[in-house]
Amino acid sequence: MDIRQILIDLITVNLSIKVYFAGLRITFEKAITMILRFFLLDINYEVTDGRPEVRLWGVSEDNRRVLVIDRSLKPYFYLLLDGNRRPEDVLEGIKRRAVEASLSLDMEARIEEKRYFGKPVKVLKVFLKNPNLMANYASLLSKEDGIGECLEEDIRYSSRYLIDYCLNPCGWLEVEAKPLGHKEGIRVDEVFEAESPPRMIEVHKEPSLRILAFSIVCYSETGSPNPTKDPVIVISVKTSDGSIRQFSAFDRDDGKVLEDFISLVHEFDPDIIVGYGCNRRDWPYLLDRCHTLGMRLSVDRIGSEPHGSLYGHISVTGRANLDLFDFAEDIPEVKVKTLDNIAEYLGILKPQKRTVLEEVDIPELWKKSSGRQVILRWSLENAEAILGIFEALRDFAFQLSNLVGLPLDQVGAAAMGFRVESHLIRQAYKFGELIPRRVEKPYVPYQGAVVLEPKKGIHENVAVLDFKALYPSLMVAFNISPDTYLEPDEPEPPQGVYVAPEVGHRFLKEPDGFYRRALKSLMEAREILRKRLEGLSKNSYEYRLLDARQKAIKTVTNACYGYAGWVGARWYVKPVAEAVTAWGRATILDALKEAKNLGLEVFYSDTDSLFVENDAGKIEILSKHMQEKLGLTLKPDEIYVRILFTEAKKRYAGLLQDGRLDIVGLEVARGDWTEAARKVQEGVLEIILKERSPKKAVEYVRSFLKDLFMGKVSYKDLILWKTITKDLREYKVRAPHVEAAKKLIERGWKLSLGDKVGYVITSKPGSLYDKAEPYILASLKDVDLRYYAERQIIPATLRVLEQFGVKEEDLMVSGTSCLKDRVPSGQTTLF
DNA sequence: GCGACGAACTTACCC
DNA sequence: ACGGGTAAGTTCGTCGCG
Numbered sequence: 001m002d003i004r005q006i007l008i009d010l011i012t013v014n015l016s017i018k019v020y021f022a023g024l025r026i027t028f029e030k031a032i033t034m035i036l037r038f039f040l041l042d043i044n045y046e047v048t049d050g051r052p053e054v055r056l057w058g059v060s061e062d063n064r065r066v067l068v069i070d071r072s073l074k075p076y077f078y079l080l081l082d083g084n085r086r087p088e089d090v091l092e093g094i095k096r097r098a099v100e101a102s103l104s105l106d107m108e109a110r111i112e113e114k115r116y117f118g119k120p121v122k123v124l125k126v127f128l129k130n131p132n133l134m135a136n137y138a139s140l141l142s143k144e145d146g147i148g149e150c151l152e153e154d155i156r157y158s159s160r161y162l163i164d165y166c167l168n169p170c171g172w173l174e175v176e177a178k179p180l181g182h183k184e185g186i187r188v189d190e191v192f193e194a195e196s197p198p199r200m201i202e203v204h205k206e207p208s209l210r211i212l213a214f215s216i217v218c219y220s221e222t223g224s225p226n227p228t229k230d231p232v233i234v235i236s237v238k239t240s241d242g243s244i245r246q247f248s249a250f251d252r253d254d255g256k257v258l259e260d261f262i263s264l265v266h267e268f269d270p271d272i273i274v275g276y277g278c279n280r281r282d283w284p285y286l287l288d289r290c291h292t293l294g295m296r297l298s299v300d301r302i303g304s305e306p307h308g309s310l311y312g313h314i315s316v317t318g319r320a321n322l323d324l325f326d327f328a329e330d331i332p333e334v335k336v337k338t339l340d341n342i343a344e345y346l347g348i349l350k351p352q353k354r355t356v357l358e359e360v361d362i363p364e365l366w367k368k369s370s371g372r373q374v375i376l377r378w379s380l381e382n383a384e385a386i387l388g389i390f391e392a393l394r395d396f397a398f399q400l401s402n403l404v405g406l407p408l409d410q411v412g413a414a415a416m417g418f419r420v421e422s423h424l425i426r427q428a429y430k431f432g433e434l435i436p437r438r439v440e441k442p443y444v445p446y447q448g449a450v451v452l453e454p455k456k457g458i459h460e461n462v463a464v465l466d467f468k469a470l471y472p473s474l475m476v477a478f479n480i481s482p483d484t485y486l487e488p489d490e491p492e493p494p495q496g497v498y499v500a501p502e503v504g505h506r507f508l509k510e511p512d513g514f515y516r517r518a519l520k521s522l523m524e525a526r527e528i529l530r531k532r533l534e535g536l537s538k539n540s541y542e543y544r545l546l547d548a549r550q551k552a553i554k555t556v557t558n559a560c561y562g563y564a565g566w567v568g569a570r571w572y573v574k575p576v577a578e579a580v581t582a583w584g585r586a587t588i589l590d591a592l593k594e595a596k597n598l599g600l601e602v603f604y605s606d607t608d609s610l611f612v613e614n615d616a617g618k619i620e621i622l623s624k625h626m627q628e629k630l631g632l633t634l635k636p637d638e639i640y641v642r643i644l645f646t647e648a649k650k651r652y653a654g655l656l657q658d659g660r661l662d663i664v665g666l667e668v669a670r671g672d673w674t675e676a677a678r679k680v681q682e683g684v685l686e687i688i689l690k691e692r693s694p695k696k697a698v699e700y701v702r703s704f705l706k707d708l709f710m711g712k713v714s715y716k717d718l719i720l721w722k723t724i725t726k727d728l729r730e731y732k733v734r735a736p737h738v739e740a741a742k743k744l745i746e747r748g749w750k751l752s753l754g755d756k757v758g759y760v761i762t763s764k765p766g767s768l769y770d771k772a773e774p775y776i777l778a779s780l781k782d783v784d785l786r787y788y789a790e791r792q793i794i795p796a797t798l799r800v801l802e803q804f805g806v807k808e809e810d811l812m813v814s815g816t817s818c819l820k821d822r823v824p825s826g827q828t829t830l831f
Numbered sequence: 832g833c834g835a836c837g838a839a840c841t842t843a844c845c846c
Numbered sequence: 847a848c849g850g851g852t853a854a855g856t857t858c859g860t861c862g863c864g
Binding site for chain 1: 839840841842844845846
């Protein structure tokens with residue numbers, strides 16, 4: 001890019017700014033306005049003197065931190081007219097009310113036509129100055145006769161701004177803006193005032209962002225640290241420029257540690273701050289600790305402190321604060337979502353090279369200087385792993401944020417339902433569809449998908465056919481949408497309707513519903529991306545970007561059906577979800593019938609898949625049939641050389657052509673079974689599927705059990721992990737993991753909803769819940785090996801071996817229950 | 832009063 | 847705080863027994 005191009009891009013006629021570029025300083029005497037291009041990172045708004053200003057934080061094309069202030073958008077909401085009075089009269093009525101309440105100067109209103117659940121409606125669009133007063137105005141004015149309900153007064157002003165101007169975070173914006181230079185208390189290179197609303201532009205350039213990854217260590221004699229008394233002993237930081245910094249309370253108080261950290265944040269001035277568990281742990285602790293010490297945790301760009309925001313995350317104004325733990329939720333392969341497990345899964349940490357410290361180990365280590373070195377090293381590795389995970393996930397996170405329109409720091413914290421909704425809101429706006437309020441509705445279950453009984457046993461050469469994007473395709477095909485749904489009492493319109501099988505719900509054939517339009521555009525966009533990916537080098541920035549985007553599109557597309565059936569959704573309409581599954585059942589049943597007609601043997605089927613004998617000719621015919629009849633793509637996905645079905649649905653294991661095992665639903669795939677049971681079951685499956693030798697599998701299990709009883713198994717392989725899903729007092733039964741959780745809390749540990757409790761079964765007497773101990777409070781010598789043999793190893797392996805005639809007794813070795821009458825409980829040393 | 836049995840509770844998976 | 851369908855382990859109440 002040459003200088004002239006830059007000037008053309010940057011400057012329109014009347015500028016009065018200094019442009020620094022490549023060491024050149026150019027001054028334009030009469031210049032006022034320029035064109036600024038920047039990457040949008042964060043957005044918030046402030047109300048000053050009763051007027052809102054939107055603040056767009058970003059990084060400019062020439063790599064400067066910028067804040068763009070825009071006051072152009074007037075806040076507004078809608079009042080739905082119920083048709084009892086003439087709209088003009090109602091408009092007069094609310095104007096009178098405004099005068100009476102002395103609101104008139106701040107307010108204006110007009111009549112508009114919109115659509116609400118597809119029906120044309122007349123609304124009053126009410127503008128006001130202060131967006132924080134929207135709810136007040138709405139409730140005052142909706143008392144007027146002729147007003148049904150108020151709408152969109154629950155849309156936050158900063159979201160409103162992005163929606164109405166069609167702007168998406170994590171993308172490039174162009175704006176005509178007036179430079180204001182520096183502004184007191186705002187930590188950016190330059191502040192601008194927008195002259196007109198910004199617009200999105202296509203720039204295939206990676207913004208040059210500064211990332212800061214951090215991790216803290218707190219000191220606590222027992223249990224979880226308490227910020228009012230326990231110090232922050234180490235803060236480790238790794239930044240995207242490759243440098244590392246550590247602050248520790250070696251021989252000083254932790255106020256200095258916090259001070260140093262705050263200074264570093266100012267000095268490095270990150271655009272993105274990343275942590276692991278920082279929303280729930282690090283930030284609240286640092287905040288409390290600072291306040292205890294009479295300090296302020298000033299790390300943002302306006303001299304304020306991190307604060308709680310929507311979706312329960314912590315917001316740092318002007319920067320994006322990301323908690324990678326939120327993104328770990330989207331990696332189902334990792335069952336216990338510790339930093340180490342996620343980093344290891346992503347190939348960032350080498351498992352062997354790392355000493356895994358537990359919080360309980362800290363006090364002991366801190367007492368010795370060699371121990372302190374261990375802590376420092378561990379903490380630094382944490383910060384490095386966090387930066388590594390961020391790098392691995394950043395493209396996806398950026399693209400998801402850009403696609404659904406939620407700012408980067410919110411998109412990770414927002415549950416899938418809110419991500420989908422954010423995207424739908426943007427689509428609805430473009431179609432003139434009003435955004436319904438979130439209302440509490442009763443939960444009424446409805447029928448879902450078809451799952452067939454599998455044909456138990458081993459089968460050779462099995463193909464899995466599945467329908468590509470079945471539910472989204474059906475929603476598009478039959479125009480299933482909240483705005484096309486016809487209530488039972490409504491007469492059929494001339495353009496005709498699609499009628500869902502079984503349930504009879506009707507949907508207009510025309511016009512396109514907004515789900516149809518949204519899904520079509522998502523699916524088409526993904527296809528275009530996939531085509532473009534084919535011609536790109538996998539290492540290029542563009543490839544990474546587009547690949548991340550197509551993945552983001554896929555997750556949003558697939559979640560649309562779930563969203564439709566979610567009672568919390570703004571557009572929840574049960575018949576919409578119910579119709580999708582009904583058409584889904586009809587589709588798969590038709591495919592099954594057709595397979596039967598063709599004489600194609602079916603071994604199993606679940607929702608949108610058929611497991612059939614791998615007969616290419618018949619599969620081709622079946623596939624063609626479905627394509628022609630319904631326009632749906634049914635094609636082979638996986639081919640199993642050999643597959644084993646247990647008697648249960650949703651649980652099977654197959655040998656793939658490349659020699660890998662695909663284990664579905666069985667204990668191997670479950671995080672609430674011990675690693676020991678999972679390893680042995682996997683071993684058994686490998687022997688059965690590859691060597692077809694139940695005898696060898698039995699020997700394998702027996703030898704494992706012998707090792708177990710000789711204490712040759714690792715303690716950590718015996719831990720059971722289960723999630724605390726509600727307040728401990730709400731549990732109706734004394735479940736082992738709940739009892740273990742209570743013991744942790746007794747010892748001063750903090751546990752919250754969603755935490756996983758790791759516990760072991762000890763040889764204490766009583767029920768299982770009496771025997772459960774948090775694993776950090778017990779050791780290998782305490783565990784009840786017989787429990788592990790009888791309730792973990794044997795059931796998990798028998799699940800597979802049972803169908804080969806193997807009995808429990810065949811697996812038992814001395815020390816297990818077959819000898820319990822002869823061997824006293826606890827005696828485990830016969831080998 | 833006691834044990835067998837099944838319902839209820841609970842979690843995590845599949846698609 | 848995204849849907850329904852499903853398996854499976856543990857707890858706990860109930861029923862029948864004499």
